[in-house]
Amino acid sequence: MRISFYYENYQKNYQKNSKNLNPEEHELVSTITRGLVFQATTDPHSTFLMGVKGFKNDKDKKKDLKKIKTKKEQNNVIDFIDYLRNKKILNQ
Numbered sequence: 001m002r003i004s005f006y007y008e009n010y011q012k013n014y015q016k017n018s019k020n021l022n023p024e025e026h027e028l029v030s031t032i033t034r035g036l037v038f039q040a041t042t043d044p045h046s047t048f049l050m051g052v053k054g055f056k057n058d059k060d061k062k063k064d065l066k067k068i069k070t071k072k073e074q075n076n077v078i079d080f081i082d083y084l085r086n087k088k089i090l091n092q
Helices: 002-020 025-041 044-073 082-092
Strands: none
Touching: 025 044
């Protein structure tokens, strides 16, 4: 099955990158990974739908961050010090 293939590749790459983890972190990551593989192999349809929902949530969060950033950039405060500095520079 394709899922086990990805899991095996993940395990190989994880072993290379897990050298900086302490034993508790290693156990936590391994247990979560095993749980995800178990979920995907026992109920692939709901796992797929959870993935789709996760991508949708990521997209929505990205849109929300753009709205917040745009709101922060759009303010009606005039910085007179910058205005005067620019005016002095232009007049010199």
